[in-house]
Amino acid sequence: MISGKPIKVLLVDDSAMVTKVVSHIINEDKELTVMGVAANPYEAVEIMKREKPDVILLDIEMPRMDGLTFLRKIMTQHPIPVVIFSGVAPKNSRNAVKALEYGAVAVLQKPKSILSPEFQETKIRFLEALKGAAASVTGLPLLRRRIHDVSIFAENEITELEKHQKATLLPSRKVIVLGASTGGTQAIEFLMRNIKTDLPGMLITQHMPGEFTRAFAERLNTISKLHIQEAEDGEIVHNNTVYIGNGFYHILLEKEQNTYKVRIKDGPLVNRHKPSVDVLFRSAARQAGPQALGILLTGMGNDGAKGLLEMKEAGAITIAQDEKSSVVFGMPRAAIQLGAAQYILSLNEILKFLNHYTP
Template sequence: PQAGPRRRVDAFLPPAAPRRVLRTTDRIVAVGASTGGTEAIRELLGALPPDAPAIVISQHIPAAFSKPFAERMNRSSAMAVCEAQDGQYILPGHVYIAPGDRHLIVERDGARYRCRLNDGPPVNRHRPSVDVMFRSVAQNVGPNAIGVLLTGMGDDGARGLLEMLEAGACTIAQDEASSVVWGMPGAAVRLGAAQHVVPLNLLARELLAMLAERSRNRAVG
């Protein structure tokens, strides 16, 4: 939700060099969205197989609606979808949606990852903030991640997507034609943060292709 003065992510989660990434097969896909995002997320999740890598989502949504939204996504997706809980380990085949009034942070615990929820002030006037989640993924997951920025008003997530790219992650932005509002993904494109700009109906295919390519590269390396 929007509230108070506009705070940048630096005031909440300070910049830091990405941590050394341990050898792990676990991938994390981080998805940010706002206006039009609930339908875009439904379409994306509905096209992914049950064994897809773990997905963390920050969608700008009122607190009362995030849990029902997660429950609806769980019914329509082959993956297991839930509202994220503090300290919850992040597992393949599962989707974790930020509660509507808390920031979702991805934390590393050895070679595993888990969700951390935070009641800190809104960033970019939002809590959850996509920039907060993307920065935590950049710092703690680095090249094991893929960042996806979907339709939404404003620019929350654009800078975080750039930080993910700079940390070695793959990055995708939804294209203008398929976006309800091309604010957030458009800002990411203008920053040079998006390696790929993809229509919504092809996004799941692109995501799976990127994951397969990274797996092949790891096997060769």
């Protein structure tokens, strides 16, 4: 809730059936309320003239004006936290990732049949994403600056030498694990654009639906000197390689005969999330101990805090993002309050730390 009042959600989608189902889900939660429904951006503008929403839930494919165009107008003219609501088609996945570049706080998959076994998990993620977006309102100016900062480096050309470095990957003797939620996609992109090569392998849990994690990884791979991919079960962790956790499963680290491997496992939600940052961090504490570096970035809630503490107790280096550079300070704050973070750093300072960290 915001100041004791329910979070006001404006639903912008041209499907009457979708808006009916989603409105019911939102209004069932005491912390949320649907303050308006619009079939296109023009109707949304008229509603916003009468009352400002706390969060906009925005479809991409709509008549008269598409969601990406409307999102850019919102972020430049009337910044309000926006959550993108998208289908599963490959084109939609790419556009959803593009929406994150334009300033959307999160992307959500349109709910499948309410009779499907996955519906309850989808519902939990859906409500958490809306609440996280509302909590990001104080970080919106920061998010807009971050987008501008990232655009300065837009579409970096990867040189032939850097392509060669990507292709010559050795098994990693150390490992970096990173967790993030609301605001994390933009923070991760900032790091990946500007990070050096010659780093240990990195495993990332970003709270994001599984329909979009592959497109997110592919996008990052085009702008980074590191090799970035969606994680696959059983593959060896290599230097200069980043493994983005699949949003359908938990991602874990495993050590087998002195070799680190990625594990992808199904299971219940942990801290209301799958993938969960705590699951990744706890596996790093147990499997890598002092050979690990843990980084907890912006996000709502407390996922990752206890796992980061376990890493610290196992001898790992642990970092939490500071409040000033976080879009939402919930997850880093929870870790700091537990005493889990050896270092509390801004995003720029985290980048500098990584650029001096050796495999």
